[in-house]
Amino acid sequence: NFHNKENIQTSSSISNNTQFILPSPKKSKLTEFTKYDFDEFDGLEPLEDELNIDQMKETCPFCDEILPDLMSDKMKLALDRINNKQGKIEESDRIDFCHTHFAELLIVPSGIANKYPLNINFDELPHRIHRFKDDLTEIINSNAYSYYLNLAKQVYQEVGHRKAATPMMLMSRFESLRPGYYGSKGAVLIANTLIDLFINTRILTAVKSYPLQSINYIQEVLVPETAMRLIFEDIGSNSSLETARNIMIASSDFSDYVHNCDNE
Template sequence: MEQDVYTRTTFLIKKGNIPRKEQESFCHLHKIEITVKPEGRQKGYPSFIDFDQLKGRIHRMRNELEAVILGQEHSPYRNIALKAYETLGKNKARSTMGVMQRFDATLPGYYGPKGASIILRELQKLFINTNYLTKDMTKPQLPLEYMQQVLLPEVGYRLIKQDLTDRQSSNDGRDITQQAMDVMQESTEYGNMMYPDAHEPSAHEDKDDDDGDQDDQSEASFDSSAED
């Protein structure tokens, strides 16, 4: 019987016949196939994300995001930032170390860095380029800082909340909002592995996706075998 690709490649790695960079790439893909994808399916994370539809979904959140900005809607992510400023002071809160301490809370879960890049791009169009977001609105944070640390996770959890609602998977006893926030935090590693960067192909990116305007369709397709 012919050996599978992983067995053959593992043999070549052991023989030292594959450059180190390619070895690392193989190990990364191997982890995705053997560990990340099966665990993601078990937890009900989407097996496919159509990133082309994110722009429309984000823009339709504008009223909700404006309510957050104006203080009309509570934001736990804003509270995290304000607590950091109160505890650390402005300079330390804005330092690289201070930002990294609360970095994980701002990531959009299984949408990964690729999704984060798209979200930030659209948020900039909506609120930065239009001069809507001012220093008075975001202080003590700067507008760009506020966009990255408050609006980005606000969009991330809302996207996941929509996915959960569409999948009708909100019947585990938790409030759907809290469930979405929990999933966003718990699925960060999955997103980092599956969709590492907006400018790199994902682990299973479909090259034949249509580029047409499909904003009204659901963008996340879930594995039917996932456990509720």
């Protein structure tokens, strides 16, 4: 804004009180200089250029967030799909696209800064998981502590066995069960490997999984316990399982975008 408030008010008052006044025969004296901050004017042109640049950038059609100059193929396809869509755009379209650009602008760069892996060798996961068989068997046989088994038992005691196993209740504790940066792609591989290791071999039985059903025991206890150990291996043995669990929680949003089953 080139004009300060004081100058605007003065100009307005002159306009509203227009009167013809004879000039005084006395010569007016200059009693005060108007002071200008020329540094302020020097900074206006770059600011104006910056505003013009922002106006040239492409924005989200839903939330007006400025989109990145170099959009990923996934974002380009999503934007083209919205622009070319005939008829009413669904709420799910808005949510999906805003989630995509939010992830690419904020979540993914933050994850990279925290050294979460963009590339994971999922083919070797089954072999790595087999190395945890003894540890996980000790949990199944109640010979070792499990953070996630204790969490599940607490929920079952509070709300009852039937209600605790409902999809709604499972979703309510979904956040704490996600396998960190291994994502939903990793979760499926981990679960299938654990089913082969423990259910198909009858190491995990209905008696040993009680009060959980065997498949829920896999999902709520052994999958997060396994993911935590995978992350523990990734970050090095000088760390701890607790640190790995914290990373698992913190990196889950990153994995939802980068290592999602839907990306296949």
